[in-house]
Amino acid sequence: MMQAGETRTQTGVKVIVVGAGLAGLSAACILARDGYHVQVLEKNEQVGGRARQYTAEGFVFDMGPSWYWMPSVFESFFNRFEKSASDYYDLVKLDPGFQIIFGQDETLPLPADVREIHSLFEQIERGASGRLAEFLKAGKRKYEVSMSEFIYLPAHSIFEFAKINLLREAWQLDLLKPFDKYVARYFKDPKLRALMEFPVLFLGAKPRQIPALYSIMNYSALAEGTWYPMGGMHQMIEGFASLAAELGVEILTSSEVKNVRTEGRDITAVETENNVFEADFFIGAADYHHFETLLPESKRNYSEQYWERRTMSPSSLLFYVGVDGKLPRLEHHNLFFDTDFTLHAHEIYDEPAWPTDPQFYVCCPSKTDPSVAPAGKENLFFLMPIAPGLEDTPETRETYFDLMLKRTEAFCGVSFRDRIVYKRSYCILDFESDYHAYKGNAYGLANTLRQTAILKPKMKNRHLDNLLYTGQLTVPGPGMPPAVISGVIAGKEVQKIKSKYTTV
Numbered sequence: 084m085m086q087a088g089e090t091r092t093q094t095g096v097k098v099i100v101v102g103a104g105l106a107g108l109s110a111a112c113i114l115a116r117d118g119y120h121v122q123v124l125e126k127n128e129q130v131g132g133r134a135r136q137y138t139a140e141g142f143v144f145d146m147g148p149s150w151y152w153m154p155s156v157f158e159s160f161f162n163r164f165e166k167s168a169s170d171y172y173d174l175v176k177l178d179p180g181f182q183i184i185f186g187q188d189e190t191l192p193l194p195a196d197v198r199e200i201h202s203l204f205e206q207i208e209r210g211a212s213g214r215l216a217e218f219l220k221a222g223k224r225k226y227e228v229s230m231s232e233f234i235y236l237p238a239h240s241i242f243e244f245a246k247i248n249l250l251r252e253a254w255q256l257d258l259l260k261p262f263d264k265y266v267a268r269y270f271k272d273p274k275l276r277a278l279m280e281f282p283v284l285f286l287g288a289k290p291r292q293i294p295a296l297y298s299i300m301n302y303s304a305l306a307e308g309t310w311y312p313m314g315g316m317h318q319m320i321e322g323f324a325s326l327a328a329e330l331g332v333e334i335l336t337s338s339e340v341k342n343v344r345t346e347g348r349d350i351t352a353v354e355t356e357n358n359v360f361e362a363d364f365f366i367g368a369a370d371y372h373h374f375e376t377l378l379p380e381s382k383r384n385y386s387e388q389y390w391e392r393r394t395m396s397p398s399s400l401l402f403y404v405g406v407d408g409k410l411p412r413l414e415h416h417n418l419f420f421d422t423d424f425t426l427h428a429h430e431i432y433d434e435p436a437w438p439t440d441p442q443f444y445v446c447c448p449s450k451t452d453p454s455v456a457p458a459g460k461e462n463l464f465f466l467m468p469i470a471p472g473l474e475d476t477p478e479t480r481e482t483y484f485d486l487m488l489k490r491t492e493a494f495c496g497v498s499f500r501d502r503i504v505y506k507r508s509y510c511i512l513d514f515e516s517d518y519h520a521y522k523g524n525a526y527g528l529a530n531t532l533r534q535t536a537i538l539k540p541k542m543k544n545r546h547l548d549n550l551l552y553t554g555q556l557t558v559p560g561p562g563m564p565p566a567v568i569s570g571v572i573a574g575k576e577v578q579k580i581k582s583k584y585t586t587v
C-alpha cells in the first residue's frame with residue numbers, strides 16, 4: 084500500500100491516526116517510538132480535541148478540561164519515553180485543591196496537605212479522620228491494582244480478567260459496589276459525602292450507578308492533589324504534541340476525514356477533502372460513533388439503535404468570560420453545590436430537560452496563573468452539566484448565564500456584570516460541529532457498571548482487521564488520564580497484530 088517515494092521507518096508499517104485529541108496523540112507517540120511511520124489527521128486547526136485553548140482580548144481560555152488529576156498517569160506516560168512531564172510543562176499543586184460552596188457562608192475548601200484534610204474531616208464529623216485513613220488505605224490498594232492490572236487491559240473479552248483472577252480481586256476490593264453505598268460506609272455527613280461523590284460526576288452518571296472502582300479518582304484527588312499546568316491545560320497538550328514531533332509523528336491539522344475506503348477485511352485509505360491517505364493500519368481516535376458513520380454500514384461494530392440505548396455522559400453549557408477587576412472569595416476551582424442535586428441529576432439522567440435549579444462549576448485560573456488574563460483582570464470558565472441532545476438555543480444559553488452569574492455575584496459579594504469585557508458561550512451544537520460529538524456529549528459514555536470494561540464499545544473493529552478505536556468512548560473511559568491510557572492500549576494492540584502488516 085506504499086506510494087512511490089514514501090519513506091518507511093524500521094517496522095515498515097504506516098499507521099494513520101484519525102483525531103489529535105489526547106488519545107490519538109498518546110497512541111501516535113507509542114507507535115512512533117516503536118518504529119511505525121505515523122500520520123495524524125485532525126479536523127480542527129489546533130490539536131488537543133476537547134482540551135483545546137484559544138486567546139481573545141488578552142485572555143487565554145482552556146476550552147474543556149480544567150482539573151489535572153492523577154498526575155502519575157501523565158508522568159508514567161512521559162517516562163515511557165525517558166521523559167518527564169516537567170520536560171514539557173510546569174505543574175503547580177493547588178491549595179486549596181478546590182472549594183465547594185454549599186451556601187453564601189458555607190464553603191468547604193479542600194486543603195492540599197493530607198494531614199490538614201484529616202483535621203478538616205474530623206471537624207465536620209467525629210471519627211471521620213480515622214475513616215478517611217481507612218478510605219485512603221483501601222483507595223491506595225484499588226489504585227495500585229487498577230493501574231497495574233485493570234486499566235491497561237484492552238477488554239476484548241472477559242477472559243482477560245478471569246485469567247489473572249481479577250474478578251475475584253475486584254470482588255474483594257468492592258470494585259463493583261455502587262459508589263454511593265461505598266462512600267456511605269465511611270461517612271455520614273452530607274457535606275463529606277458530597278465531597279467524596281462529586282468526582283464521579285465527571286464519569287457521567289449518578290453515584291448510585293457508578294462502580295466503586297472509580298473511587299480511585301477520589302483517592303487521587305485527596306492523596307495526590309489537584310494540579311495545574313502553568314499557562315493552562317493546553318500546555319500539557321503541547322507537551323504531547325512536542326513529544327510526538329520529536330518521535331517523528333506527522334500531524335496534519337485542518338484535515339477532516341470525510342470518507343473511509345475499505346476492501347474485504349481492510350481499510351485501504353481515508354479521504355480528506357483534498358487528499359487520499361493510504362496506510363497499513365488505522366486508528367479511529369475521533370468520537371467512536373462518528374468514525375463508524377464514515378464506514379460502510381456492513382463494516383460498523385454498532386448500529387444506531389445500539390447508540391440510542393447507551394447512557395451518554397452529560398453535555399455542558401460553558402461560558403468563557405473575561406472580567407475587569409479581581410473577584411473576591413473565588414478560588415481556582417469553585418463548585419456551586421448550593422442547590423439540591425437530586426432534581427438536577429434527574430433532569431440530566433432520567434428525564435432530560437434544561438435544569439430547574441442547577442448546580443454548576445466556576446474555574447478561575449487567573450487566581451493561580453497571571454498569564455491567562457491581562458493584569459488586574461479575571462479569567463472565568465462556567466460549566467453547567469446538562470443532558471445530551473437537548474434543544475440548544477441562544478436564548479436558553481443566556482437564561483442560564485444570567486442564573487450562574489447572579490449566584491456567583493451573590494457569593495463574591497460584588498456585582499461584576501457591567502465589568503464583563505469578554506464573553507463566549509459553548510454548548511451542544513458546538514460539541515457537535517467541532518468534534519462530531521454524538522448528541523453533543525462532552526465526556527463520551529457514562530462509566531456505569533453496564534458500560535464498564537468489556538461492556539464498553541470495543542477497541543477492535545469486528546469486520547476490519549486493520550482498524551482500532553481509541554478515546555473516551557472506548558476503554559477505559561472519559562477523562563484526560565483515561566484518554567492517555569486508551570491511546571497507550573491502542574498503540575500496544577497495533578503492535579500485537581503488526582506481524583500481519585509488516586512489509587519489510
Ligand SMILES: Cc1cc2nc3c(=O)[nH]c(=O)nc-3n(C[C@H](O)[C@H](O)[C@H](O)COP(=O)(O)OP(=O)(O)OC[C@H]3O[C@@H](n4cnc5c(N)ncnc54)[C@H](O)[C@@H]3O)c2cc1C
Pocket residue numbers: 101102103104105106107124125126127130131132133134146147148149150151152338339340341368369370373399401466517518519525526553554555556560561562563564566
Ligand atoms: C467541558 C469539558 C470539561 C472537561 N473537564 C475535564 C477535567 O477537568 N479533567 C479531565 O480529566 N477530563 C475532563 N474532560 C474530559 C476530557 O477532556 C476528555 O475525556 C478527553 O480530552 C477526550 O480525549 P479524546 O482524545 O478521547 O477525544 P477528543 O479530545 O474529542 O479528540 C478527538 C479528536 O478527533 C477529531 N475529529 C473528530 N472527527 C474527525 C474527523 N472526521 N477527522 C479528523 N479528526 C476528527 C476532533 O476534532 C478531536 O480533536 C472534560 C471534557 C469537556 C468537554
